[in-house]
Amino acid sequence: MSAPTDRPEDGTPTPELTPTLELRGVDKSFGAIQVLHGVNLKVYPGQVTALVGDNGAGKSTLIKSIAGIHSIDAGEILFEGRPVSVSGPRDAAALGIEIVYQDLALADNLDVVQNMFLGRERKNGFVLDEVSMEEAARDTLSKLSVRTLKSVRQLVSSLSGGQRQTVAIAKAVLWESKLVVLDEPTAALGVAQTRQVLDLVRRLADTGHAVVFISHNMVDVFEIADRVAALYLGRMAADIPISEVNRSQVIELITAGRSGTIGIAPAEAAAVEV
Amino acid sequence: MSAVTVTGPSRSPALVALERVQSLLLPALLIGEVIVFALLSSRFLSADNLVNVAVNAADIALIAAGLTVVVLMGGIDVSTGYAVGLISWFLATLMSSGTPGALTLIVALIGGALLGLLNGLLTARLSIPSIVATLGTSALFQTALFALWNRRDVFSGPVLPFLSGSERAAGVPLMLLVVLVVYAALHLVLVGTRVGRSVFAIGSNVEAARLAGIDVRRVRLLGSLVLGLLVGLAACTYLARVGVVQASSGGELSLLAIASVVVGGTSILGGEGSVLRTLGGVVFIALLENGIVLAGVPSLWNGLLVGCVILLAVGVNGAVVLLRRRSGVAE
Ligand SMILES: Nc1ncnc2c1ncn2[C@@H]1O[C@H](COP(=O)(O)OP(=O)(O)OP(=O)(O)O)[C@@H](O)[C@H]1O
Ligand SMILES: [Mg+2]
Numbered sequence: 001m002s003a004p005t006d007r008p009e010d011g012t013p014t015p016e017l018t019p020t021l022e023l024r025g026v027d028k029s030f031g032a033i034q035v036l037h038g039v040n041l042k043v044y045p046g047q048v049t050a051l052v053g054d055n056g057a058g059k060s061t062l063i064k065s066i067a068g069i070h071s072i073d074a075g076e077i078l079f080e081g082r083p084v085s086v087s088g089p090r091d092a093a094a095l096g097i098e099i100v101y102q103d104l105a106l107a108d109n110l111d112v113v114q115n116m117f118l119g120r121e122r123k124n125g126f127v128l129d130e131v132s133m134e135e136a137a138r139d140t141l142s143k144l145s146v147r148t149l150k151s152v153r154q155l156v157s158s159l160s161g162g163q164r165q166t167v168a169i170a171k172a173v174l175w176e177s178k179l180v181v182l183d184e185p186t187a188a189l190g191v192a193q194t195r196q197v198l199d200l201v202r203r204l205a206d207t208g209h210a211v212v213f214i215s216h217n218m219v220d221v222f223e224i225a226d227r228v229a230a231l232y233l234g235r236m237a238a239d240i241p242i243s244e245v246n247r248s249q250v251i252e253l254i255t256a257g258r259s260g261t262i263g264i265a266p267a268e269a270a271a272v273e274v
Numbered sequence: 275m276s277a278v279t280v281t282g283p284s285r286s287p288a289l290v291a292l293e294r295v296q297s298l299l300l301p302a303l304l305i306g307e308v309i310v311f312a313l314l315s316s317r318f319l320s321a322d323n324l325v326n327v328a329v330n331a332a333d334i335a336l337i338a339a340g341l342t343v344v345v346l347m348g349g350i351d352v353s354t355g356y357a358v359g360l361i362s363w364f365l366a367t368l369m370s371s372g373t374p375g376a377l378t379l380i381v382a383l384i385g386g387a388l389l390g391l392l393n394g395l396l397t398a399r400l401s402i403p404s405i406v407a408t409l410g411t412s413a414l415f416q417t418a419l420f421a422l423w424n425r426r427d428v429f430s431g432p433v434l435p436f437l438s439g440s441e442r443a444a445g446v447p448l449m450l451l452v453v454l455v456v457y458a459a460l461h462l463v464l465v466g467t468r469v470g471r472s473v474f475a476i477g478s479n480v481e482a483a484r485l486a487g488i489d490v491r492r493v494r495l496l497g498s499l500v501l502g503l504l505v506g507l508a509a510c511t512y513l514a515r516v517g518v519v520q521a522s523s524g525g526e527l528s529l530l531a532i533a534s535v536v537v538g539g540t541s542i543l544g545g546e547g548s549v550l551r552t553l554g555g556v557v558f559i560a561l562l563e564n565g566i567v568l569a570g571v572p573s574l575w576n577g578l579l580v581g582c583v584i585l586l587a588v589g590v591n592g593a594v595v596l597l598r599r600r601s602g603v604a605e
Contacts, residue, residue: 119472
């Protein structure tokens with residue numbers, strides 16, 4: 001885990017701070033349809049960056065490109081200042097990138113421990129080391145003050161939506177990742193469970209992780225984000241400290257790509273809005 | 275799902291009841307079967323008869339063990355019967371031309387591995403649904419066997435003595451030990467190793483498995499290879515049992531192997547089950563075949579009963595899955 005960093009209250013990174021993740025001019029097309037256009041993004045350690053944008057703006061595509069599930073057509077991905085090429089979930093994990101996907105990539109017929117270690121099980125020779133995995137899973141959950149799980153040997157199919165999200169997030173912490181990306185972690189949750197997940201996300205950043213938090217909910221965004229990055233039709237309209245904007249400005253950025261002097265240039269915005 | 279659920283989604287009473295039915299189905303069927311056949315024939319429970327049943331069930335047991343691995347990953351294979359038939363034609367031909375048994379066994383394993391890999395490549399590499407791919411290869415194997423047979427039955431003794439029922443230690447056929455070793459080994463791999471865990475993950479949620487960095491195609495291919503090797507071994511025990519290869523040898527085994535797996539309680543949708551359950555399913559199917567003969571019931575009834583039991587097991591499994599979905603437990 002990266003050392004806890006001071007987080008200036010206004011969300012401006014100290015000048016010498018290297019972004020954990022930086023995207024430069026990332027393009028991505030599916031066949032003839034270009035989904036991402038020259039996307040730039042900086043994500044800093046110890047901060048929550050809210051990635052916002054309308055349905056279909058390209059948020060999920062962007063994070064799948066970071067994870068190496070989609071290969072990018074142009075542009076650069078820098079991790080801790082070094083250019084990297086990520087060609088799959090294993091590469092991403094090796095760098096210290098953990099992604100909690102929108103459609104929750106958990107296996108229902110496996111239990112909590114088995115899910116947290118899926119693909120990276122601890123072994124004793126050839127045999128799985130269940131005892132040490134169970135211990136580590138329990139440690140991680142208690143470190144995150146997760147107390148809603150009855151047992152770490154419960155099947156994931158028996159968990160509630162919030163518990164599933166908690167397990168997915170705890171998995172990220174277990175692997176001591178530097179960057180945690182959460183795709184709409186609260187979308188399907190009720191009030192109490194949303195509360196739990198938001199607290200958990202905040203705690204992730206406070207323990208030095210760089211966090212990308214995708215959400216459509218402005219209340220959540222303004223509650224926990226330090227920075228906000230707004231995607232508009234595949235273009236990055238703004239990537240700024242959240243203290244520099246208010247809620248209606250962010251909504252304008254989402255719906256029009258522009259708000260006052262912030263956002264993509266008027267000419268470009270007009271050209272995009274065919 | 276209510277907004278403040280903390281303890282997990284509630285399970286409807288119907289679902290709880292059905293899940294109990296699912297877990298008790300095999301024991302109930304086994305007990306019922308044993309009681310009925312013991313009443314119908316006094317020979318049914320004799321040690322001689324039971325050893326005989328075990329020896330005769332070896333080929334189904336071997337196929338069903340490998341098939342379980344494939345089914346756990348959400349796949350299926352309907353070509354195993356004719357694969358056994360095709361391979362045993364080669365084995366019988368080799369044996370009758372004086373090839374040593376050990377060499378013939380190696381040919382059986384290689385042949386099985388090749389047929390398994392063919393199925394594996396079609397399903398894992400080309401992403402053809404396994405039911406379609408193996409229906410295709412099944413027709414292929416059947417036709418190849420028919421062409422090779424060419425109206426000449428090929429007779430042959432056992433490939434190696436320990437692969438027939440005759441070689442015994444303390445009254446226990448060695449073949450039975452081979453089968454048990456296969457089951458024990460597969461069980462340990464499935465529950466205790468990383469690749470075994472991957473098998474369950476793939477059957478439970480392929481996308482999750484892929485995102486966790488599991489090489490799904492490689493594990494699928496490995497599963498087909500294991501099934502192929504066991505099909506090769508089953509061809510040896512099959513030949514030892516029937517002693518002759520004909521135009522449609524082995525064909526009946528496909529369905530019996532599938533029946534053993536699903537009656538055992540391994541979910542046909544993948545992700546849930548075990549080879550030990552399959553072993554229970556094999557015992558049920560083998561006792562059914564034997565009991566019907568001993569009771570003097572026309573063997574026509576055998577197919578009917580096997581069919582009904584498959585539908586019952588699959589039906590209960592399907593209903594459980596449906597109810598889980600409805601009660602908001604994500605699938
Ligand atoms: N694999 C794919 N093949 C083709 N088009 C795709 C693919 N994945 C996404 N797209 C398209 O790319 C665009 C961006 O989709 P994406 O899922 O990234 O949006 P999003 O911002 O995550 O939306 P939401 O808020 O609804 O989750 C959409 O128009 C979508 O149809
Ligand atoms: Mg999305």
